[in-house]
Amino acid sequence: MAIKDYAKKMIEQDPVIREIADKKETLWINNRYLPFEMTDALCQLIVTDDDISDAARRLAKFAPYIRKCFPETEPTGGLIESPLAKISNMQAELINTCNAAIPGQLFLKMDSHLAIAGSVKARGGIYEVLKHAEDLALAEGMITEDDNYERFADDDMKEFFGRYTVQVGSTGNLGLSIGIMSAFLGFKVKVHMSADAKQWKKDMLRSKGVDVIEYADDYSKAVAEGRRMSDEDPMSYFVDDEYSVPLFLGYAVAAERLKGQLEDEGITVDADHPLIVYVPAGVGGAPGGVCYGLKRLFKDNVHVFFTEPTMVPSVLLGFASDRYNEVNVADFGLSGMSEADGLACASPSGFVTRIDRNLVSGDFTISDGKLYDFMRMLKKTEDILIEPSSCAAFIGPVNLMQKEQGLRYLSEQGLDETKLANSTQICWATGGRLVPDEIWDKYMNTYIEE
Numbered sequence: 001m002a003i004k005d006y007a008k009k010m011i012e013q014d015p016v017i018r019e020i021a022d023k024k025e026t027l028w029i030n031n032r033y034l035p036f037e038m039t040d041a042l043c044q045l046i047v048t049d050d051d052i053s054d055a056a057r058r059l060a061k062f063a064p065y066i067r068k069c070f071p072e073t074e075p076t077g078g079l080i081e082s083p084l085a086k087i088s089n090m091q092a093e094l095i096n097t098c099n100a101a102i103p104g105q106l107f108l109k110m111d112s113h114l115a116i117a118g119s120v121k122a123r124g125g126i127y128e129v130l131k132h133a134e135d136l137a138l139a140e141g142m143i144t145e146d147d148n149y150e151r152f153a154d155d156d157m158k159e160f161f162g163r164y165t166v167q168v169g170s171t172g173n174l175g176l177s178i179g180i181m182s183a184f185l186g187f188k189v190k191v192h193m194s195a196d197a198k199q200w201k202k203d204m205l206r207s208k209g210v211d212v213i214e215y216a217d218d219y220s221k222a223v224a225e226g227r228r229m230s231d232e233d234p235m236s237y238f239v240d241d242e243y244s245v246p247l248f249l250g251y252a253v254a255a256e257r258l259k260g261q262l263e264d265e266g267i268t269v270d271a272d273h274p275l276i277v278y279v280p281a282g283v284g285g286a287p288g289g290v291c292y293g294l295k296r297l298f299k300d301n302v303h304v305f306f307t308e309p310t311m312v313p314s315v316l317l318g319f320a321s322d323r324y325n326e327v328n329v330a331d332f333g334l335s336g337m338s339e340a341d342g343l344a345c346a347s348p349s350g351f352v353t354r355i356d357r358n359l360v361s362g363d364f365t366i367s368d369g370k371l372y373d374f375m376r377m378l379k380k381t382e383d384i385l386i387e388p389s390s391c392a393a394f395i396g397p398v399n400l401m402q403k404e405q406g407l408r409y410l411s412e413q414g415l416d417e418t419k420l421a422n423s424t425q426i427c428w429a430t431g432g433r434l435v436p437d438e439i440w441d442k443y444m445n446t447y448i449e450e
């Protein structure tokens, strides 16, 4: 694979980018990270606090409908929300086996177990589908703002949505989320799947009446083709993972909910009690929205890192090159292939890499083999199963203080030993609940030599 000229220059000038081109695990610290106050005005020109509150309100309005149709959401009153679990055994094991220093308390945000879609995509994806359904129903007079949204379960509503199509391009989990929710509402659904998508995800969607279209190409191609086909059909709506603001808002709502959970745990987040969060990134939408929401609430007291496979660090490169979506990991000689199907996006979202350019603290890369090792470790120590893509999050606490760049960041941010001892670290588990048993067996027995 020929390395592009701009990439060559970056590789020569930056040792971290050289490590990336050498397919090594690394930690990139954001050279344009800014104090929150300096980002506030510009960010709010694009996505405001009101936009996020509006999304939270809309989800609350749909809660009676979700609760009625998906009894698994009964405990959360129809909100699609996941537990925050303290994982001290995993923390101890990581410290032991990886020689890591992990101060503070380690938690797992279990979006792996979110209702309906079993992944973080249940936030953004389902929000966008619900918003689209509401927009159509309001425009055509099927509902009014004051109606109880349980009405969306009525037969005439399903018939109404049956006239419309929803389409999406996906490596798997977004397709599951959009597909399951849209089909449930009554929409016709087409999911354009990239080559990385796992067979069981395609099978599950087909079993729900979703039209799955397969591509031999990568994710960007599946998205481009889906977008084109949808644009040709006036009755079709395309959920655009590379540009979508509604998706982003659905993810951003997570922050407010997490804040409540931290309060319930009696955890303080302030200058002396920092919050450090690690979120696996594919195209950047989910981690980008979560990061945005967290920064708006916790400002400089939260430090958000993304994590990506060594072969597909597209969001990292979109940031580091300042080329945003105009980057492909192939430009750096990387295959873009990974066992982490949820993260295998060769080019990042232009929207997210721009809006989060000054907010993200950094980005870790992780080799595929470790995904499975961490998966087995979490199962052994905490009896929790999350899919390999999700396990990318653990490289954060493991490497933050083992990498020179990480130590420098902590020192520049004034995060001394005392503050770190008081810190809360959260690994964001992004998927897993829908994985079939036979696939778990396969995962548990997968070992990759580095």
Ligand SMILES: *Cc1c(COP(=O)(O)O)cnc(C)c1O
Pocket: 119, 120, 121, 173, 174, 280, 281, 282, 283, 284, 285, 286, 287, 288, 342, 343, 345, 387, 389, 390, 430, 431, 432
């Ligand atoms: C989609 C996904 C991510 C990352 O989300 P992006 O919006 O693509 O960045 C992380 N983990 C899993 C399991 C996913 O499915």
